[in-house]
Amino acid sequence: MADIKRLFDFPYHEHDKYKLDDALVTKYGDKWVKTSTAEYISKANAFSRGLLRLGVQKGDKIAVISSANRTEWNIIDIGILQTGAQNVPVYPTISDEDTEYILNHSESTYCFVSDQGLYDKVSALKSNIPMLKEIYSFDTIPGCKNWTEVLELGADDSNLEEVDRIKASITEDDLATVIYTSGTTGRPKGVMLSHKNIVSDVLMSADRVPFEAGKNKALSFLPVCHIYERMILYLYQYYGVSIYFAESIEKVSDNIKEVQPHVITAVPRLLEKVYDKIIAKGSDLEGIKKKLFFWAVEVGLEYEPYGKNGAWYGFKLWLARKLIFSKWKAGLGGNLGLMVSGSAAIQPRLARVFAAAEIPVMEGYGLTETSPVIAVNDERNGGFRIGTVGRPLKGVEVKIAEDGEILCKGPNVMMGYLKDEEKTNEVIKDGYFHTGDIGVIDSDGFLKITDRKKEMFKTSGGKYIAPQLIENAMKQSRFIEQIMVIGDGEKMPAAFIQPDFEFVKQWASRKGLSLSDNKQVADSKEVKERIQQEVDEINKKFGNYEQIKKFEITPDIWSVDGGEMTPTLKLKRKAVKEKYQELYDRIYKS
Incomplete structure (x- = not known):
C-alpha cells in the first residue's frame, strides 16, 4: 500500500x-x-x-x-x-x-x-x-x-x-473536512472525516478498480462537494488518471464526445437518461435496422457475467456487440470502459445491458459517514454480481443486525458529527456504525440493499412495507420516471407516480392523442390506464399486501429545485407527501 x-x-x-x-x-x-x-x-x-x-x-x-x-x-x-x-x-x-x-x-x-x-x-x-x-x-x-x-x-x-x-x-487522525449531509428531514449534520477516513477508503477501493495506471482519462461531473465524487478524484490522482471536468450536467453528453474518457462516475438517474436516449434513437430506426437494434437490446437484457449463459448466448452477444453495441460505445466517446455508480440502486436491466455493451457499471454502496465506500462490485476478480453492491472492501467489516440493519466497522468510519455528540452516539454503538439501511449478505459474501430502515412502514393491517423494493421494480417501466410508495398506517399501499413525460408524450402521439403539457399527461385517462397496466404487471412480483392498489399521477417533474429530491437525488418523502396532500386524500379518503 x-x-x-x-x-x-x-x-x-x-x-x-x-x-x-x-x-x-x-x-x-x-x-x-x-x-x-x-x-x-x-x-x-x-x-x-x-x-x-x-x-x-x-x-x-x-x-x-x-x-x-x-x-x-x-x-x-x-x-x-x-x-x-x-x-x-x-x-x-x-x-x-x-x-x-x-x-x-x-x-x-x-x-x-x-x-x-x-x-x-x-x-x-x-x-x-x-x-x-x-x-x-x-x-x-x-x-x-x-x-x-x-x-x-x-x-x-x-x-x-x-x-x-x-x-x-x-497526522492521519486529524480532521480533514466537514461535509454536511443533505438529509431528507431536519437540519444538515456536519460529518467530520479525518485524513485517515478518506485515505483508507481510497486505498481500499483502489484494489477494485481496473485502471491501467498513468494511461486513462476521466470525465468528472457529479458534485465534488459530495464525498462520493471527491473520494473518486483522490483515487484518480492515486492512479495517475487525467481528470477532465465537464462544463455542466447538461453538457455531459457533448463533453464525453470531446474528451473520450475511459471512466466516469454516475448516478442511476443519469444512466437511465443515457439508456432512454439510446432506446429513443433505436425507435426512430426502420426496417431491419430497427429489428436488429431491439434484438440486441433483448440479448443485452439477458446478460450474466462470466459466460454463465453458455456458448450459444456468447455467440449472440458477440454478434450484438459487433453490429449494435459498438455504436453505443462510439456514441459515448469510444473509450468508455467503466462506469462507477452510487447514491441509489441501479436497475438490474441497466446493469445487464451496459455490461453486455462492454461498458460495465460497477455499483457500489456507502454513506458520507463512511467516506463513502463500504462495498463495490469488481468485474476483474469474480466480484461482479448484478443486483448487488458487491462485496465489502477488504478492511471494512460488515454485519447484519437482527432487525436487518447493515452495520459496519473500519478505518473509513467518520470521527462523528460536528458539535453533536448525541446524534453521533445514536449511530455509532459498540464500535459499529449503524447505516440505517436494511440489507442481506448472500452465501458468496455479496451485499444487497433492500430498503432504508426509517422508510419502512406498517399498514393498518400490521404488514411491513419496504417501499424502495417496490419503487425500484416499478421504475423499470419506461412509463414511470419517479414513484413514491405511501400508506403508513393506511389500509393498503398506494403511490404517487411522476411519469417519464417525454416518453409518454411520444407514446401518446403514436396513439393519436394530443398531450402538449405535463398537466394534460397527468390528467389523461388514457395515460392512467396505460400506467395501470404497467403497475398491474409489476405487482405480480409482490405479495398481495405489498401490491400498489391505487396511484395518482403528479403533474410536476420531481427535482432538487422543486424540493422533492435531495442534492444526491434521494426522495424527500415528507416534502413529497405534503406537496401532494390533495392527491393523498383522493386515494385514501375518497
Whole structure:
C-alpha cells in the first residue's frame, strides 16, 4: 500500500509516479485548459502560503461552494488541507437558510464561490454570519475578491518552511473536512472525516478498480462537494488518471464526445437518461435496422457475467456487440470502459445491458459517514454480481443486525458529527456504525440493499412495507420516471407516480392523442390506464399486501429545485407527501 497518510499526499504521489501534463483540465469558453501535476502542486503551495498570510490557522474552517467541478476547487482543497485548516464543501443548490446555517455552524472564516449567482447568494447572507471575514470567487466578478489574490499573496515563498512545518505536524487522525449531509428531514449534520477516513477508503477501493495506471482519462461531473465524487478524484490522482471536468450536467453528453474518457462516475438517474436516449434513437430506426437494434437490446437484457449463459448466448452477444453495441460505445466517446455508480440502486436491466455493451457499471454502496465506500462490485476478480453492491472492501467489516440493519466497522468510519455528540452516539454503538439501511449478505459474501430502515412502514393491517423494493421494480417501466410508495398506517399501499413525460408524450402521439403539457399527461385517462397496466404487471412480483392498489399521477417533474429530491437525488418523502396532500386524500379518503 502506498505511503500516503494525508489527503494532500495524493498530488505528490501522482507527481512522483506519473508527472501528468493534464492532471486537471477545465474548459474555459471553447478551450480545454490543462494543469500539470507540477503546476497543481505549485499553485496549492502558493495558496497555502497565501492563506497563512491571511491569518488562517490550523483548525480553521474554509467553505467552498462551486456550481460545477473545476481545477480551482482541487487546488484550493489541497491548499487548505496543507495549512491544517478544514475544507467545508457546500452544495450550491441548497436553500439560503441551510447555507447560512452551515456557514455559521462550521464557523467558516472564508468562503470561496465559483460564480456571480453564488457570490450574490452568500453576500446577501454575510451580515448574518459573524465569523465570515471575506468571500472570494473563481470567476472575475466586479466588487468581489478573486481567488487569484490569495495565490498572489503566496507568490513569495519566504514562508515555505512554515507550510512544510505545518504539513509535517498534520497526522492521519486529524480532521480533514466537514461535509454536511443533505438529509431528507431536519437540519444538515456536519460529518467530520479525518485524513485517515478518506485515505483508507481510497486505498481500499483502489484494489477494485481496473485502471491501467498513468494511461486513462476521466470525465468528472457529479458534485465534488459530495464525498462520493471527491473520494473518486483522490483515487484518480492515486492512479495517475487525467481528470477532465465537464462544463455542466447538461453538457455531459457533448463533453464525453470531446474528451473520450475511459471512466466516469454516475448516478442511476443519469444512466437511465443515457439508456432512454439510446432506446429513443433505436425507435426512430426502420426496417431491419430497427429489428436488429431491439434484438440486441433483448440479448443485452439477458446478460450474466462470466459466460454463465453458455456458448450459444456468447455467440449472440458477440454478434450484438459487433453490429449494435459498438455504436453505443462510439456514441459515448469510444473509450468508455467503466462506469462507477452510487447514491441509489441501479436497475438490474441497466446493469445487464451496459455490461453486455462492454461498458460495465460497477455499483457500489456507502454513506458520507463512511467516506463513502463500504462495498463495490469488481468485474476483474469474480466480484461482479448484478443486483448487488458487491462485496465489502477488504478492511471494512460488515454485519447484519437482527432487525436487518447493515452495520459496519473500519478505518473509513467518520470521527462523528460536528458539535453533536448525541446524534453521533445514536449511530455509532459498540464500535459499529449503524447505516440505517436494511440489507442481506448472500452465501458468496455479496451485499444487497433492500430498503432504508426509517422508510419502512406498517399498514393498518400490521404488514411491513419496504417501499424502495417496490419503487425500484416499478421504475423499470419506461412509463414511470419517479414513484413514491405511501400508506403508513393506511389500509393498503398506494403511490404517487411522476411519469417519464417525454416518453409518454411520444407514446401518446403514436396513439393519436394530443398531450402538449405535463398537466394534460397527468390528467389523461388514457395515460392512467396505460400506467395501470404497467403497475398491474409489476405487482405480480409482490405479495398481495405489498401490491400498489391505487396511484395518482403528479403533474410536476420531481427535482432538487422543486424540493422533492435531495442534492444526491434521494426522495424527500415528507416534502413529497405534503406537496401532494390533495392527491393523498383522493386515494385514501375518497
